[in-house]
Structure formats: structure tokens, C-alpha cells
Amino acid sequence: MRLSAVGLLLFSIAGRSFAQPAVNQCEKAGNLISVIDKNHIQPLPLTDEWSKRVFKNLFDELDPLHLYFAQDDLNTFSAQQNQLDDFVKDKKQCVWVSTVSILFKKRASDYKLWLEQAFSKSFDYTVADQLDLTHFPPKDFSNSTLQLESQRKAYLKFQILMRMYLESVADSLGKPLLSYEAFARKNIRKKELQKIANLEQEGFESYTSKAFLKAIALAYDPHTTYMSTSENDDFNGGLSDEHLSFGFSMEEDETGSFVVADIIPGGPAWNSNAIREGDIVLSAALPDKRDLNSMDYEIEDFEVLIESAAIPEVLFTFKKADGQLTKIKLVKEKIRSIENTVSGYVLKGTKKVGYIPLPSFYFDRGKSSGGAAGDVAKAIIKLNKESIEGLILDLRFNGGGSIDEALDLTGIFIDFGPVIMYKQPNQTISVLKDMTKGTIYNGPLIIMVNGFSASASELLASSLQDHKRALIVGGRTYGKGTGQKIYPLAGSTIDFSKITTIKMYRINGKTYQHKGVIPDITLPDVTQSLGDREEDFPYALSSDSVTKKAYYTPLTMKAFTPIAEKSMARVQQSSAFKHVEKMQFQLLKPIPLDGVGFSQYLNRPKFLPTENFQMLTVTNTVFDNSLLALDTFRKALNEKSVKEIRESYYIQEAYNIMLEYIDLKK
Numbered sequence: 140m141r142l143s144a145v146g147l148l149l150f151s152i153a154g155r156s157f158a159q160p161a162v163n164q165c166e167k168a169g170n171l172i173s174v175i176d177k178n179h180i181q182p183l184p185l186t187d188e189w190s191k192r193v194f195k196n197l198f199d200e201l202d203p204l205h206l207y208f209a210q211d212d213l214n215t216f217s218a219q220q221n222q223l224d225d226f227v228k229d230k231k232q233c234v235w236v237s238t239v240s241i242l243f244k245k246r247a248s249d250y251k252l253w254l255e256q257a258f259s260k261s262f263d264y265t266v267a268d269q270l271d272l273t274h275f276p277p278k279d280f281s282n283s284t285l286q287l288e289s290q291r292k293a294y295l296k297f298q299i300l301m302r303m304y305l306e307s308v309a310d311s312l313g314k315p316l317l318s319y320e321a322f323a324r325k326n327i328r329k330k331e332l333q334k335i336a337n338l339e340q341e342g343f344e345s346y347t348s349k350a351f352l353k354a355i356a357l358a359y360d361p362h363t364t365y366m367s368t369s370e371n372d373d374f375n376g377g378l379s380d381e382h383l384s385f386g387f388s389m390e391e392d393e394t395g396s397f398v399v400a401d402i403i404p405g406g407p408a409w410n411s412n413a414i415r416e417g418d419i420v421l422s423a424a425l426p427d428k429r430d431l432n433s434m435d436y437e438i439e440d441f442e443v444l445i446e447s448a449a450i451p452e453v454l455f456t457f458k459k460a461d462g463q464l465t466k467i468k469l470v471k472e473k474i475r476s477i478e479n480t481v482s483g484y485v486l487k488g489t490k491k492v493g494y495i496p497l498p499s500f501y502f503d504r505g506k507s508s509g510g511a512a513g514d515v516a517k518a519i520i521k522l523n524k525e526s527i528e529g530l531i532l533d534l535r536f537n538g539g540g541s542i543d544e545a546l547d548l549t550g551i552f553i554d555f556g557p558v559i560m561y562k563q564p565n566q567t568i569s570v571l572k573d574m575t576k577g578t579i580y581n582g583p584l585i586i587m588v589n590g591f592s593a594s595a596s597e598l599l600a601s602s603l604q605d606h607k608r609a610l611i612v613g614g615r616t617y618g619k620g621t622g623q624k625i626y627p628l629a630g631s632t633i634d635f636s637k638i639t640t641i642k643m644y645r646i647n648g649k650t651y652q653h654k655g656v657i658p659d660i661t662l663p664d665v666t667q668s669l670g671d672r673e674e675d676f677p678y679a680l681s682s683d684s685v686t687k688k689a690y691y692t693p694l695t696m697k698a699f700t701p702i703a704e705k706s707m708a709r710v711q712q713s714s715a716f717k718h719v720e721k722m723q724f725q726l727l728k729p730i731p732l733d734g735v736g737f738s739q740y741l742n743r744p745k746f747l748p749t750e751n752f753q754m755l756t757v758t759n760t761v762f763d764n765s766l767l768a769l770d771t772f773r774k775a776l777n778e779k780s781v782k783e784i785r786e787s788y789y790i791q792e793a794y795n796i797m798l799e800y801i802d803l804k805k
Contacts, residue, residue: 175356210280212280243347304316384446396420399416409480411779495522519579524760539595550575592613611656622643
């Protein structure tokens with residue numbers, strides 16, 4: 140059974156209705172609440188608790204870095220924070236929203252004046268200030284003007300120091316970091332003031348009204364959102380097949396960094412096999428010798444420059460999850476259906492083992508194979524012709540995608556039977572099954588995961604774990620056990636809401652919501668120290684279980700405790716994994732904001748293994764080699780991918796585990 144048969148794509152869009160004349164955005168609150176209440180898996184009644192959530196969300200939306208408002212500002216509205224439900228019921232919410240927008244305009248103006256004064260001279264970089272990125276922005280607003288100013292200074296010092304560092308890297312003249320201070324301060328000043336100018340141009344009441352709708356949606360759970368037409372278009376495609384593209388999209392995070400949000404299957408970024416969702420775009424070197432530093436631009440302006448038709452290629456500098464900088468040259472291509480989107484590699488040591496990296500569960504109706512599942516199946520068929528004895532499917536950094544594809548991919552590895560259970564609003568628990576008998580691959584299987592493996596990745600990993608079909612290796616996954624659909628607001632073709640409509644349950648009745656999938660064999664994982672997990676969001680749906688169990692007979696798997704113990708022994712002796720554990724600790728420490736301390740923090744020596752690191756031989760399949768011979772650019776990207784796979788101690792350890800797993804299954 141395909142998941143689409145029951146309308147359960149992870150992200151799908153419902154039918155549209157007719158347009159209406161433009162109105163104040165906040166007047167659409169009733170329609171937004173109505174569509175969410177009708178379709179949400181766990182709707183909230185309009186009570187004081189609902190009001191408190193919307194109230195807090197609104198100020199967080201208006202001031203996500205907590206640089207404008209102080210707690211005293213929120214206190215001026217304390218009498219109304221339990222009354223927002225009544226305002227909406229009486230259709231008086233716009234009056235209150237207008238009042239908030241007036242204060243927002245005043246605080247933005249105050250901050251603008253403060254910025255001008257703060258940027259008029261250099262900050263003191265001898266003071267041992269710190270910025271704790273793991274708790275930035277802070278959960279609560281500042282309790283005093285002094286605390287607010289301290290928070291502003293720490294944020295700006297971090298921005299300026301980072302800009303100085305990036306300029307020193309680009310300059311490569313070995314000059315002291317602080318020699319770039321005036322240049323960096325000028326650029327950060329321009330960018331920070333531009334943010335306020337953009338607010339002034341849109342209008343504070345308009346901006347506050349949209350933020351109010353977003354605050355309402357986020358009160359239900361972190362994945363339910365309000366979206367305008369442009370946001371909906373970005374979400375559902377972003378990159379058209381009608382123009383040339385680098386094949387990835389960006390979004391701005393809390394610190395102002397441009398983060399890779401999506402990677403388009405078959406595009407240049409995907410084919411590089413070196414770019415991951417969550418990587419930070421630091422700079423773009425253009426063919427005309429311009430070097431664009433992302434910290435100098437608003438994200439929209441940066442995108443316009445690199446997407447110009449006059450720019451065919453760019454040398455990007457990315458900051459990876461472990462803090463390392465990497466340069467990757469991408470050449471624009473037309474994003475199109477490519478039948479060989481997924482590549483399989485052969486790892487050669489004492490045995491041949493297949494390796495397939497899968498960054499997302501994409502779906503493409505224009506392809507004969509449909510999407511990720513079909514492409515992985517074709518890669519496996521090619522690998523089988525190489526006489527592999529085991530297969531490693533790498534879902535690290537795979538944030539999910541289509542549940543349909545995850546369901547079908549699971550079916551590649553199990554004969555038939557239940558894959559996942561789910562619940563929709565006002566319905567009993569249903570079971571999704573793989574109804575097709577037979578498998579494409581039935582040999583030893585390892586699934587690699589980490590803290591950024593989410594949603595559809597967790598569906599696949601948990602199902603194969605419950606069936607005892609695969610060993611799950613790596614770090615605890617993200618913990619998103621829900622699915623969403625997109626609906627238009629009643630009477631509108633320009634307003635949408637992405638709504639959480641289903642909760643997923645493992646076939647044993649438990650859930651991976653909040654807790655994630657716990658690997659059978661754990662490896663040190665730096666992503667466990669990075670960013671928020673599902674369980675960290677205050678309104679994330681709870682982790683529960685259901686009494687219903689799916690009927691299935693798991694495969695017989697010999698106890699893998701000896702394999703886990705041997706892996707642990709290798710990890711404990713490995714300088715590479717000791718370095719990862721050290722990095723996990725380092726990433727949790729506050730960043731020093733003095734010149735010397737900041738330089739030491741960023742200029743961590745590149746890791747070099749102290750033990751004799753036996754690199755694997757990594758090759759492409761015979762079929763893929765024939766295609767690469769016809770494409771010079773992809774051949775160069777492939778050589779880089781092969782090098783990264785060969786030098787990865789994670790993949791090396793997964794290979795070692797696979798050797799023992801193969802022997803165990805004999």
C-alpha cells in the first residue's frame with residue numbers, strides 16, 4: 140500500500156479556494172484557527188493556556204534574538220496575555236495587535252539609535268566576555284536595561300569578531316585579527332541597520348499582523364505554521380526546472396548565519412556529496428573576482444547576487460557541523476529529473492561492502508523511478524552486480540521528506556508486513572504495510588544515523604530495527620514522529636497553514652516522537668551537541684504509546700552484544716573518536732569574545748589521527764564509471780566524494796562493524 144492512497148504524504152497540499160479582497164492580516168486569525176482545529180491531530184481549545192502560548196510566541200516572532208524588548212515591555216500587556224482567546228472570539232484581536240505594533244515600532248527605533256551609538260567606536264576586545272550559543276537567544280527576555288544592553292553587546296561583538304575572522308582567512312596575510320576591526324564593524328553596522336530599514340519599509344503593523352498569525356499556529360506545535368503564498372511556494376519547490384541553479388536553498392538562523400535548508404536531488408549541491416543541510420554558507424567567490432561574504436548581506440540580496448544569470452559558477456566556503464571550513468566549487472545546472480540521483484559505492488577491505496548515502500527522501504513525479512526509494516533500489520541492483528557481502532545505508536543528516544518513499548524503501552528490505560502505525564484526527568490507529576512480497580536486498584544491512592536524522596529517516600530506521608532486519612549505528616536521532624499537510628485558509632488563495640495531521644507509532648506501539656531512535660551500536664556524535672531537538676521545543680507533541688500492536692514476526696537476529704563491545708573498544712582507542720568527544724564538549728562551552736580567546740576558539744588545529752588509520756579502497760560501480768567518463772565536472776565531484784568516504788572514520792567503523800555482522804550471520 141502506498142501512503143498517498145490514504146492521503147499521508149509527509150508534506151502535502153489540500154485543495155484551494157477562491158481569492159478575496161486584501162484585508163488586514165490579523166483579521167484572518169479566525170480562519171486560521173478554524174482550519175487548524177479542523178485538521179490538527181491534537182487541537183487546542185481557546186483557553187487562557189492558548190492565550191499565553193500565543194502571547195509568548197508573538198514577542199518571540201517580533202524579536203527572535205531578544206534585542207528589542209525587555210520583560211518590562213511584556214509586562215505592560217500582562218493583563219491581556221490571558222485574554223487573546225476572548226479578543227479572537229469577539230473579533231477584536233486587531234485592536235490589540237495594533238497596540239503591540241506601536242510598541243514594536245518604538246523599540247525598533249530605540250534599538251536603531253542604540254546601534255548608531257554602539258557602532259560609533261570600537262568595542263572593548265580585552266574584556267573576557269562570552270556568548271553561550273547553546274542558550275542563545277535566551278529563553279526569557281531581559282529583566283533590566285543593563286542586562287538587555289549586555290546581551291546586545293555580546294551579540295554584536297560575536298558578529299564583528301566572526302566577520303574579522305572571515306576577512307583574515309580571505310586575506311591570508313597573517314595580520315592580527317583586530318586589524319580588521321574597523322572594516323568588520325562597518326559591515327555589521329550596515330547589515331544590522333538594514334534589518335530595521337526592512338521593517339520600516341514593510342510597516343510595523345503589517346509585520347506584527349503576520350507575526351500574530353505565525354504565533355497562533357506555533358501555539359499548537361513547532362511544525363504547525365502560517366505561510367504566505369511566497370513562503371508556500373518556497374516550501375513546495377523553491378527551485379524550478381526552468382532556470383539554472385546551484386541546487387540548494389538557504390535560510391537565516393538565530394545568529395544571522397545563512398544555513399543550507401534544502402538540497403535538491405540531482406542538482407549540483409546534491410551531486411557534490413559534500414554539502415549537508417545545516418552547513419553554514421560563509422562566502423561565495425564569483426568568476427568576476429568578487430568575494431561575497433554572507434555576513435555583509437541580507438539573505439535575499441545574497442541570493443539575488445549568486446543567482447544572477449551572469450554567474451555560471453561559484454566557489455562556496457561552507458562551515459561544517461564540526462566547525463571545519465571547506466571550499467566547494469559548484470557549476471549551475473538546470474534542475475531536472477535525473478535517473479541516477481543516488482550513487483552507490485563499493486568499500487573494499489577484506490570484504491566488499493556496498494555504501495549508499497541518502498541525504499533526503501525526495502519524490503519526483505517526473506521520474507520513472509518516482510523518487511528516493513526507486514533510485515536506491517537501482518543503486519542496490521548495480522551494487523549487487525559487484526558481489527557485495529553487506530550494505531551500509533547512510534541516513535546521517537537526512538532530515539526526512541516523503542513518508543511514501545520511506546515506506547517503499549523499507550519494503551525493499553523486508554519481505555512483506557507492517558512498516559509503521561499512525562493516527563489521524565478522530566480516527567483509530569491504522570497500520571501501513573508493505574504488501575509486495577519479496578526484497579531487492581536481503582543481505583546484512585547497517586543503517587547509519589545521527590542527531591540530524593529525522594522524520595522519514597526515523598520511520599525507516601525504527602521499522603527495520605523492530606523487524607530486526609538491520610543494525611542501527613550512530614547517534615540518537617532527532618525525534619520527530621509527526622507528519623504535516625498544507626491547507627489554504629477559507630476563502631483565500633494567498634494564505635496557507637502547514638498543519639500537523641498525524642502522529643506516527645512504531646509497529647510495537649511505541650513512538651520515536653521526542654526520544655528518537657536509539658541505535659543498536661552507539662558512536663560518538665557531534666550533532667548531539669548541536670541545535671535544538673524535538674524534545675527541546677516547549678509545545679512539541681508529547682511522547683506517548685498506543686496499546687494496539689501490529690502483527691508481525693521479526694527476523695531472528697543473533698545477539699550483537701559482542702559486536703557492540705568490540706566497536707566500543709575500538710572507539711575508546713581511536714584518536715579520531717576521542718577528538719569527536721572533545722568537540723562535543725567544546726561546542727557546549729561559551730564562545731570567548733576577546734580577540735585572543737576568539738582566535739583560539741576558531742583556530743582549533745585540524746584533526747590528524749595518531750594511530751595507523753587504514754583507509755578503505757572506495758570505488759564506483761562499473762555502470763556509474765561508464766557515466767562518469769562522459770561528464771568531466773561530475774567526475775571531479777565524484778573524486779571528492781570518494782576521497783571523503785575513504786577518509787571518514789565513521790564509515791570505516793561502520794565497515795568494521797559490518798565485517799563482524801557478516802560473520803555473525805553465517
